[in-house]
Amino acid sequence: MEESKSKSLNFLEEIxxxxxxxxxxxxxxxTRFPPEPNGYLHIGHAKSICLNFGLAxxxxxxxxxxxxxxxxxxxxxxxxxxIKSDVAWLGFEWANELYASNYFEQxxxxxxxxxxKGLAYVDDSSAEEIAALxxxxxxxxxxxxxxxxxxxxxxxLFSAMRNGDFADGAKVLRAKIDMAHPxxxxxxxxxxRIRHVPHHRTGNQWCIYPMYDFAHGQSDSMEGITHxxxxxxxxxxxxxxxxxxxxxxxxxxxxxxFARLNLSHTVMSKRKLLQMVNEKVVSGWDDPRMPTIxxxxxxxxxxxxxxxxxxxxxxxxxxxxxxxxxLEFCIREDLNKIADRVMAVMDPVKLIITNYPEGQTExxxxxxxxxxxxxxxxxxxxxxxxxIEREDFMVEPPKKFFRLGxxxxxxxxxxxxxxxxxxxxxxxxxxxxxxASYIPESKSGQDTSxxxxxxxxxxxxxxxxxxxxxxxxxxxxxxxxxxxxxxxxVKFINPxxxxxxxxxxxxxxxxxxTIGEAVQFIRKGYYCLDRDSKPxxxxxxxxxxxxxxxxxxQKK
RNA sequence: UGACCUAUGGUGUAAUGGUAACACACCAGUUUUUGGUUCUGGUUUUCUAGGUUCGAAUCCUGGUAGGUCAACCA
Numbered sequence: 001m002e003e004s005k006s007k008s009l010n011f012l013e014e015i016x017x018x019x020x021x022x023x024x025x026x027x028x029x030x031t032r033f034p035p036e037p038n039g040y041l042h043i044g045h046a047k048s049i050c051l052n053f054g055l056a057x058x059x060x061x062x063x064x065x066x067x068x069x070x071x072x073x074x075x076x077x078x079x080x081x082x083i084k085s086d087v088a089w090l091g092f093e094w095a096n097e098l099y100a101s102n103y104f105e106q107x108x109x110x111x112x113x114x115x116x117k118g119l120a121y122v123d124d125s126s127a128e129e130i131a132a133l134x135x136x137x138x139x140x141x142x143x144x145x146x147x148x149x150x151x152x153x154x155x156x157l158f159s160a161m162r163n164g165d166f167a168d169g170a171k172v173l174r175a176k177i178d179m180a181h182p183x184x185x186x187x188x189x190x191x192x193r194i195r196h197v198p199h200h201r202t203g204n205q206w207c208i209y210p211m212y213d214f215a216h217g218q219s220d221s222m223e224g225i226t227h228x229x230x231x232x233x234x235x236x237x238x239x240x241x242x243x244x245x246x247x248x249x250x251x252x253x254x255x256x257x258f259a260r261l262n263l264s265h266t267v268m269s270k271r272k273l274l275q276m277v278n279e280k281v282v283s284g285w286d287d288p289r290m291p292t293i294x295x296x297x298x299x300x301x302x303x304x305x306x307x308x309x310x311x312x313x314x315x316x317x318x319x320x321x322x323x324x325x326x327l328e329f330c331i332r333e334d335l336n337k338i339a340d341r342v343m344a345v346m347d348p349v350k351l352i353i354t355n356y357p358e359g360q361t362e363x364x365x366x367x368x369x370x371x372x373x374x375x376x377x378x379x380x381x382x383x384x385x386x387x388i389e390r391e392d393f394m395v396e397p398p399k400k401f402f403r404l405g406x407x408x409x410x411x412x413x414x415x416x417x418x419x420x421x422x423x424x425x426x427x428x429x430x431x432x433x434x435x436a437s438y439i440p441e442s443k444s445g446q447d448t449s450x451x452x453x454x455x456x457x458x459x460x461x462x463x464x465x466x467x468x469x470x471x472x473x474x475x476x477x478x479x480x481x482x483x484x485x486x487x488x489x490v491k492f493i494n495p496x497x498x499x500x501x502x503x504x505x506x507x508x509x510x511x512x513x514t515i516g517e518a519v520q521f522i523r524k525g526y527y528c529l530d531r532d533s534k535p536x537x538x539x540x541x542x543x544x545x546x547x548x549x550x551x552x553x554q555k556k
Numbered sequence: 557u558g559a560c561c562u563a564u565g566g567u568g569u570a571a572u573g574g575u576a577a578c579a580c581a582c583c584a585g586u587u588u589u590u591g592g593u594u595c596u597g598g599u600u601u602u603c604u605a606g607g608u609u610c611g612a613a614u615c616c617u618g619g620u621a622g623g624u625c626a627a628c629c630a
Contacts, residue, residue: 007570007578008569008570008571008572010569010570014572034630035630036629036630038629038630068630070629070630071629071630073629074629074630126628127627127628130628131626131627134626135626136558136626137557137558137559137625137626138557138558138559138626139558140558141626168628169628172628181559182558182559182560183558183559183560183625184559184625184626185625185626187626190627190628192628193628194628195628209628211628211629211630212629212630213630215630216630232561232562232623232624233623233624233625234624234630235560235561235624235625236559236560236561236624236625237625238560239560257561259561259562259623264567312568312569312579312580313568313569314568314569314570314579315569316562316568316569317561317562318561318562318563318622318623319561319562319563319622319623320567320568320569321567321568322567322568322580323566323567323568323580323581325567325580325581326567326568326579326580326581328580329579329580329581330580332592336592336593341590341592370588370589370590370592370593371593371594400591402591403591411589412589413589413590414589415589417589444589445589447589453589454591455589455591456588456589456590456591457590458590520590520592522590522592523590523591523592524590524592525592546590546591546592546593547591547592547593548591548592549591549592550591551591552591553591
């Protein structure tokens with residue numbers, strides 16, 4: 001009969017589908033991801049990447065990676081490299097690696113062509129004069145005194161600009177459109193400026209550089225981009241985008257705009273991210289608290305979880321503020337399926353199994369992942385002296401506390417049921433050690449004791465445990481929406497966003513952990529080995545906690 | 557005192573003139589050798605005023621609210 005109902009399309013997919021149905025692009029559609037190489041990619045870029053590549057994948061097209069490198073003042077090869085590795089890590093393959101700077105000669109010729117048609121002119125006005133004559137959104141602008149230069153003079157001047165005859169700022173090339181246009185971008189926009197600055201790819205070959213508006217659409221057109229997708233703030237540029245393409249009579253790429261991603265409890269603007277790096281509020285662009293792709297990767301986020309997140313947030317044209325809990329959900333969902341379970345104690349307190357023989361060690365077999373029995377089991381050593389989590393013992397446990405306390409029973413995960421017999425305190429009143437007895441017939445997997453306990457806690461064997469550093473990360477900001485915050489947003493950084501624990505103990509199997517590989521510390525969260533780790537000093541990053549309904553219960 | 561964009565539960569996104577749905581979050585229960593997971597159920601929605609229509613979240617008009625635009629940035 002009918003094929004199963006497909007998921008509804010977002011507005012961009014609908015546009016593409018309609019274009020294809022209309023037979024507009026028999027060669028297939030083409031999209032592009034066009035970052036300026038002046039910073040690191042963040043989760044907002046991931047949305048754009050997933051969109052551009054996803055659209056092409058879905059409709060049998062291709063996607064270019066194009067660096068929008070028209071401003072040599074801010075761009076560096078370092079950023080080019082990080083951007084390429086981030087896009088590749090996210091799992092996308094670009095059809096071509098391209099640079100707007102590849103097209104400088106062609107774009108120059110486009111400019112010459114517009115001058116020849118009387119549609120562009122060289123203006124000697126200063127930046128201030130141009131701004132003053134531009135008017136405001138509510139008052140029309142005024143024509144520049146240089147607006148009516150002859151084609152010949154403009155051609156000669158523009159050529160001289162290219163030759164380096166003029167100083168920076170002495171002249172610009174402008175499109176001749178309409179200084180009274182209600183859209184500010186149509187009031188004789190700048191096409192070229194003089195910049196005696198070496199470019200990271202073209203070196204000193206050029207001293208004039210095209211502006212965004214005279215490079216982006218032209219690059220799209222030259223590449224045969226059918227759907228040029230950008231964020232909402234470029235909406236007002238679209239008439240200009242179309243005007244240039246139309247006057248140049250080149251391939252008609254079309255621009256479409258979507259609302260960029262805003263995430264709660266973090267900042268996304270390049271300026272603010274850079275500020276945090278410069279002020280050393282964070283350790284760098286890949287500090288695991290940052291929303292950059294490289295930071296998320298280091299923190300333990302998987303590419304699949306980020307792709308899934310981008311899929312779930314949807315695409316539309318209204319401003320949004322996505323709750324970061326959705327991102328957290330996506331990484332938990334993924335890691336729950338693939339992360340092996342291991343045991344680690346963050347805040348150790350000693351537990352002595354008084355009826356377990358001194359010096360005896362037992363190799364227990366514990367499942368790696370109950371979600372995936374295929375992952376098998378591993379050996380976990382058990383002995384008389386263990387560490388358990390300090391918070392898993394209470395001298396005076398309240399009702400519904402399914403853990404350890406005087407006289408209470410719990411199961412040690414993968415081992416035995418124990419009964420707490422007594423405990424000793426330090427002089428400061430804190431618990432020094434806990435004494436318990438184990439029930440030999442209750443061994444995990446072959447339990448004949450008939451005892452049923454409500455709680456299971458994790459543990460590590462003291463003689464076998466490895467001491468480790470654990471970095472607990474939490475949300476960057478204590479406020480949901482950072483959009484209203486100014487430069488003082490650093491005052492709202494969550495003091496708990498980084499909490500370093502240097503006295504954690506992990507089970508010995510973790511000696512084999514590899515950097516970035518995800519594990520679940522049972523009952524605690526998902527973690528991965530940080531690149532700062534050394535064989536004699538393991539460092540783990542907390543990617544995300546497990547959901548903790550007990551913590552919620554306690555807050556009541 | 558301009559042009560343009562947008563308006564659906566707490567947060568996002570669907571519904572393409574015909575029963576307002578899905579996910580996250582939240583709440584309750586289920587399952588569980590992780591207070592994790594699973595499964596089930598629940599709370600909460602069309603900015604406003606008119607109009608067109610048998611019928612409007614959807615189309616039209618006005619209003620209101622939010623956003624974008626006045627870099628030799630992208």
